[in-house]
Amino acid sequence: MDNSNYLSELNEVQRGAVTTTKGPVLIVAGPGSGKTRVLTYRIAHLLNTGVSPRNILSLTFTNKAAREMKERISKVAGNRGFSVWAGTFHSIFARILRVEAEKIGYPSSFTIYDADDSKSLIRSIIKQLNLNKEHYRVNAVRTRISSAKSQLITPKLYAQREDLLMEDAKARMPHLNKIYTTYTLRCKQSGAMDFDDLLYRFFELLQKDKETLDKYRERFQHVLVDEFQDTNQLQYAIIKKLVYYKDSPMNICAVGDDAQSIYAFRGATIQNILDFEKEFKPHGIKVFKLEQNYRSTEHIVKIANQVIQQNRNQIQKEIWSDKGEGQKVKIIAANSDNEEGKRIADTIIEQKNRYHLSNTDIAVLYRTNAQSRIIEEYLRRFNIPYRVFGGLSFYQRKEVKDAISYLRLVVNPNDDEALKRVINYPKRGIGNTTIDKIEAVAIELGQSMWDSLLMVDVGPRAKNAISSFRRIILKAAEKNKSEDAFDVASFILKKSGLYDLLKGDNTIEGMNRMENFNALLDGIQSFVNDGSEFAEVGAEDASLASYLQNIALLTDFDTKDSDGNYVTLMTVHAAKGLEFKSVFVTGLEENLFPSFMAKDNPEAIDEERRLFYVAITRAEQYLTLSYADNRYQFGKARHNAPSRFLDEVPENHVEMPTRRAVSAGRRATVGARSGISGSFKRPVPISRNQTLMADPSTFKASPAAAIQVGMKVLHLKFGKGKVLAIDGREPNRVATIFFDQIPNPERKIMLKFAKLQII
DNA sequence: GAAGTGATGTTTTTT
DNA sequence: ACATCACTTC
Numbered sequence: 001m002d003n004s005n006y007l008s009e010l011n012e013v014q015r016g017a018v019t020t021t022k023g024p025v026l027i028v029a030g031p032g033s034g035k036t037r038v039l040t041y042r043i044a045h046l047l048n049t050g051v052s053p054r055n056i057l058s059l060t061f062t063n064k065a066a067r068e069m070k071e072r073i074s075k076v077a078g079n080r081g082f083s084v085w086a087g088t089f090h091s092i093f094a095r096i097l098r099v100e101a102e103k104i105g106y107p108s109s110f111t112i113y114d115a116d117d118s119k120s121l122i123r124s125i126i127k128q129l130n131l132n133k134e135h136y137r138v139n140a141v142r143t144r145i146s147s148a149k150s151q152l153i154t155p156k157l158y159a160q161r162e163d164l165l166m167e168d169a170k171a172r173m174p175h176l177n178k179i180y181t182t183y184t185l186r187c188k189q190s191g192a193m194d195f196d197d198l199l200y201r202f203f204e205l206l207q208k209d210k211e212t213l214d215k216y217r218e219r220f221q222h223v224l225v226d227e228f229q230d231t232n233q234l235q236y237a238i239i240k241k242l243v244y245y246k247d248s249p250m251n252i253c254a255v256g257d258d259a260q261s262i263y264a265f266r267g268a269t270i271q272n273i274l275d276f277e278k279e280f281k282p283h284g285i286k287v288f289k290l291e292q293n294y295r296s297t298e299h300i301v302k303i304a305n306q307v308i309q310q311n312r313n314q315i316q317k318e319i320w321s322d323k324g325e326g327q328k329v330k331i332i333a334a335n336s337d338n339e340e341g342k343r344i345a346d347t348i349i350e351q352k353n354r355y356h357l358s359n360t361d362i363a364v365l366y367r368t369n370a371q372s373r374i375i376e377e378y379l380r381r382f383n384i385p386y387r388v389f390g391g392l393s394f395y396q397r398k399e400v401k402d403a404i405s406y407l408r409l410v411v412n413p414n415d416d417e418a419l420k421r422v423i424n425y426p427k428r429g430i431g432n433t434t435i436d437k438i439e440a441v442a443i444e445l446g447q448s449m450w451d452s453l454l455m456v457d458v459g460p461r462a463k464n465a466i467s468s469f470r471r472i473i474l475k476a477a478e479k480n481k482s483e484d485a486f487d488v489a490s491f492i493l494k495k496s497g498l499y500d501l502l503k504g505d506n507t508i509e510g511m512n513r514m515e516n517f518n519a520l521l522d523g524i525q526s527f528v529n530d531g532s533e534f535a536e537v538g539a540e541d542a543s544l545a546s547y548l549q550n551i552a553l554l555t556d557f558d559t560k561d562s563d564g565n566y567v568t569l570m571t572v573h574a575a576k577g578l579e580f581k582s583v584f585v586t587g588l589e590e591n592l593f594p595s596f597m598a599k600d601n602p603e604a605i606d607e608e609r610r611l612f613y614v615a616i617t618r619a620e621q622y623l624t625l626s627y628a629d630n631r632y633q634f635g636k637a638r639h640n641a642p643s644r645f646l647d648e649v650p651e652n653h654v655e656m657p658t659r660r661a662v663s664a665g666r667r668a669t670v671g672a673r674s675g676i677s678g679s680f681k682r683p684v685p686i687s688r689n690q691t692l693m694a695d696p697s698t699f700k701a702s703p704a705a706a707i708q709v710g711m712k713v714l715h716l717k718f719g720k721g722k723v724l725a726i727d728g729r730e731p732n733r734v735a736t737i738f739f740d741q742i743p744n745p746e747r748k749i750m751l752k753f754a755k756l757q758i759i
Numbered sequence: 760g761a762a763g764t765g766a767t768g769t770t771t772t773t774t
Numbered sequence: 775a776c777a778t779c780a781c782t783t784c
Binding site (some may be wrong): 060061062063064065088089090091094112114115134137139195196198199227230262263265266367368369370390427431432552553554555557571572573574576577592595596597598607608611634 | 760767768769770771772773774
């Protein structure tokens with residue numbers, strides 16, 4: 001294959017980042033700066049200079065990124081690309097743990113608990129410990145446990161941390177540590193690891209077993225980490241364990257952008273980037289800053305730079321583009337959330353016609369999933385095909401999870417969460433009372449529920465039901481020793497009665513469930529046949545255990561097929577790493593974007609601002625920002641001021657409204673306000689890059705109607721100016737004014753909300 | 760054991 | 775608006 005000139009496709013900085021393969025490297029990569037290209041070419045370059053694919057470890061956060069990377073490496077360096085250890089942190093470590101788990105007291109067929117399983121277990125522990133669930137909210141507890149783990153704080157260490165105990169006491173959860181301890185114990189008894197455990201237990205393995213540590217240090221001669229700003233302490237600790245030791249070649253390459261760190265709320269810390277640079281400095285770290293943006297036109301890039309400047313802590317860099325000025329950003333000011341939806345749909349139609357965009361060129365982004373509903377409604381009405389991303393993954397649907405729980409139980413009968421899910425589904429006469437008794441025995445004896453099944457004191461009917469349930473699972477487990485995943489799955493799903501239960505349901509939803517159920521079986525069949533669709537998570541064999549491990553790590557994004565011509569709807573978080581010709585960023589209101597949760601916390605506001613930065617930098621050519629004065633939130637009509645972020649968008653990059661605001665299709669039931677639309681300016685706050693050109697104490701705005709061509713006027717921000725022309729009709733008259741004290745002196749200003757004083 | 764009622768708490772979440 | 779969950783009632 002011809003790959004001799006891949007280096008010439010890179011700019012100078014990129015080439016440096018690709019060819020500096022010895023020693024530590026930090027690549028600070030702005031949005032659209034060709035980061036993925038650099039990473040893949042770097043790996044291809046390693047392969048071309050004689051490094052074996054087996055010695056390269058490339059860690060990403062999403063399966064999609066991993067898959068893309070492998071494909072792109074292979075394009076440049078051939079099929080060797082597929083032998084590189086490229087995957088998500090979780091999938092790579094899970095794969096290793098499946099080989100090594102016994103060294104830390106886990107079965108190799110360990111179960112992976114997803115978020116639902118974790119929550120369910122926590123719920124049961126709160127009950128077991130007789131704690132007040134008003135104070136101990138499951139989500140809060142889970143977040144707390146997860147954050148402890150990602151900071152390497154074991155239950156034992158937790159007990160010594162006065163600060164954490166204090167925080168818990170303050171939050172009226174003094175026994176949180178007890179829950180954490182029990183949770184850890186119960187997971188272990190069940191042979192289960194949650195998502196954090198996949199990282200933590202891998203760390204533990206490297207920590208405890210010197211031989212294993214040496215083995216993987218030897219194996220991973222070159223380590224690359226994508227989206228480094230999103231790593232947490234635990235991930236950093238693992239990386240250091242692998243590359244930071246005496247006589248290490250320290251071939252570590254971290255790629256990231258502090259400005260795009262949007263997962264701090266989950267324990268990610270940009271401190272890792274800063275620490276990384278400091279810790280590897282004595283070892284000759286080379287830093288490359290990719291600042292040229294190949295994605296967006298200049299207006300968009302400049303807005304992004306301006307916005308992110310408002311944040312206090314950041315690695316200084318200035319993104320630039322040579323794609324030409326492009327279009328200014330458009331702002332949709334709507335009266336209600338309904339009007340916002342309508343005008344977005346309107347604008348989409350308009351853009352499709354005017355710029356010949358297809359649906360796939362367009363994305364509508366929002367801060368919270370709840371916002372999608374109204375937008376969907378109007379897209380449907382306008383017959384614009386769309387797809388919402390980020391819902392339940394296929395594997396999280398109830399009927400699919402039920403079926404999978406059976407499979408999990410066959411592979412690992414100690415999996416208590418799976419057992420609780422299916423022991424009485426379909427109904428077989430094992431009611432809640434009986435299940436509670438089984439769980440009580442399990443807790444009492446410190447063993448799994450499965451091991452406790454025959455020890456519980458219940459009536460003969462329940463006893464019989466338990467025995468026959470047990471027999472089915474045992475029979476399937478026996479088969480599992482010799483048969484492949486598909487045969488075992490068909491057997492247990494049939495024998496359990498699940499198949500008949502679904503078949504008997506002839507409602508629309510029921511038939512839908514049956515379809516999903518069949519799709520699951522088809523998936524297992526194709527996994528057995530070639531495993532190809534799971535290649536990115538590293539399927540090792542055709543066993544049921546291997547199948548389960550792989551699907552546990554798949555998300556919504558991995559199960560939706562990407563063909564079809566539709567507009568993309570997703571949260572800003574989900575859009576990271578993607579790009580579209582036209583992007584709508586919606587719901588730009590205080591208490592929504594930025595979120596009300598961030599209100600009183602400057603650091604959280606900075607994170608929201610980074611999120612806004614991520615949102616606008618998804619756009620290649622057309623960027624539209626929108627907000628609504630009134631919106632239903634939590635079932636109540638609420639008024640929110642336009643987002644502070646809108647004020648941070650410099651006006652000279654904003655397109656002035658040229659047409660009259662479309663009135664809402666249906667006047668919202670929420671109290672209609674002034675009817676002013678088009679105003680994206682709040683009373684101008686004095687932010688640090690807005691110097692006032694007039695004294696506000698003596699400034700007195702003249703009525704808009706009085707402004708005439710030829711007048712000399714004073715503007716708070718732009719200073720003295722002369723009115724050159726007035727266009728448009730009331731109430732949308734636009735004045736062209738020449739302000740001689742500012743750069744770009746000729747400005748178009750809408751009279752109805754400009755504050756001008758005649759002098 | 761099922762089905763219905765009322766109170767409650769809601770961000771984002773790659774894995 | 776909406777889902778979830780404890781608690782009631784049949």
